[in-house]
Amino acid sequence: MSVQEENLVYSDAFYWKERWKNNSIEFHCKTNHKMLVKHLDKLTLNRQNLRFFFPLCGKSLDMAWLASLGHQVVGVEFVKSAIEEFFDENKMQFKLIELDKFKLYSSLDEKLKIYHGDFFDFSNSYEESFDCVWDRGGLVALPADQRQKYAEVIHRLLKKEFRYFLDAFEYDTSLYPGPPHLATLEELEKNFGCKCKIKLIDTNPSYRLFSESLKDKPPVELLYLLTNH
Numbered sequence: 001m002s003v004q005e006e007n008l009v010y011s012d013a014f015y016w017k018e019r020w021k022n023n024s025i026e027f028h029c030k031t032n033h034k035m036l037v038k039h040l041d042k043l044t045l046n047r048q049n050l051r052f053f054f055p056l057c058g059k060s061l062d063m064a065w066l067a068s069l070g071h072q073v074v075g076v077e078f079v080k081s082a083i084e085e086f087f088d089e090n091k092m093q094f095k096l097i098e099l100d101k102f103k104l105y106s107s108l109d110e111k112l113k114i115y116h117g118d119f120f121d122f123s124n125s126y127e128e129s130f131d132c133v134w135d136r137g138g139l140v141a142l143p144a145d146q147r148q149k150y151a152e153v154i155h156r157l158l159k160k161e162f163r164y165f166l167d168a169f170e171y172d173t174s175l176y177p178g179p180p181h182l183a184t185l186e187e188l189e190k191n192f193g194c195k196c197k198i199k200l201i202d203t204n205p206s207y208r209l210f211s212e213s214l215k216d217k218p219p220v221e222l223l224y225l226l227t228n229h
């Protein structure tokens, strides 16, 4: 599939199912995310037993890590095999509950839950509100026209006081169109700014090149912190 064709369909469930089926999951980190590990205290403020939300969670190892630190973790993912791989690879048993729009995969102690279904159907009728969000490969996986709605879904899930890490990238879009897509500060202000303060916390050379066309001007990874006003 050419990049152009890929861009036409990249937000569809079918596109993501195919990627998981073909093991074309270059986005998946085989270690905990370095920026999350480095800056976790800025998210938790050293508090215990927080409620963490992982939008578009894939099989992120960070879910298992945060749960092992004693936090409650909730992810949403619409590819079933990703969820089952998560429990299998982390050697965790799960129980399965059928809900209306979701199937809920839950660790036996219920500290870690992954909802199988469409993020845009998720709401606080399923879960109490969250203290923290780790958004890595969530917002930036979506096309621009879905992001306002994405921000609204997330806002409704947050406690009044929240801390939200957003992982983003900067690169020359004339050389590579994405995904992952840019999330500029200007666009973040537009979608999240009325309810959040947004601050750039860290930048690093990206661990992934995304495309050979970026090899002379490699992407930069950015970590933003969004908090209530």
Ligand SMILES: C[S@@+](CC[C@H](N)C(=O)[O-])C[C@H]1O[C@@H](n2cnc3c(N)ncnc32)[C@H](O)[C@@H]1O
Pocket: 011, 016, 017, 027, 028, 029, 055, 056, 057, 058, 059, 060, 076, 077, 078, 079, 082, 117, 118, 119, 120, 136, 137, 138, 141
């Ligand atoms: C770029 S991956 C990032 C996965 C994970 N956050 C990580 O860091 O490895 C995006 C994930 O979102 C899932 N996804 C995309 N759109 C979704 C939607 N509307 N609802 C639920 N999951 C979705 C895809 O199946 C894929 O696993």
